[in-house]
Amino acid sequence: MSRGTARGLSCPYDLPLNWGKFMSAVYRFNANKIDGSFLEEIKDKFAGKNIKIVVSELDETEYLLSSEANKVKxxxxxxxxKNRQNLIEVSLEDLLSAGES
Incomplete structure (x- = not known):
């Protein structure tokens, strides 16, 4: 899937999909990144059209599994x-001393 950068935002978004006369765009990013330029982009992209805006919290597991490479890893x-292989063991002392530095 193609990825881009929304104007004024440093987070990825899915490019608009065209289905006949309908267009859809899905944006995924942290809510703290929303600013006026994002709203201006929505207004530019859908100028003169009636739109529906749906906001939902993104499930982190779903997000992590959405990339085939991440899913495999x-x-x-x-x-x-499960097989107790390729593990890195760290002692409690090492963890505690790492927190002090």
Missing amino acids: LINAIEDI
Whole structure:
């Protein structure tokens, strides 16, 4: 899927999809990144059209699994944990001393 950068935002978004006379755009980013330029982009992209804006919280697991590369890495990591292989062991002392530095 093509990715781009919304004007004024440094986060990825899906490019608009055209289905006949209908156009759809899905934006995924942290709510703290929304600013006036984002609203201006929506107004420019859908000028003169009636639109519906739906806001929903993105499930982190769904997001992480949406990339095939991430999905494979996560599944492999889960298998490694189940099989107790490719693990890095750290002592409690090392963790505590790392927090002090």
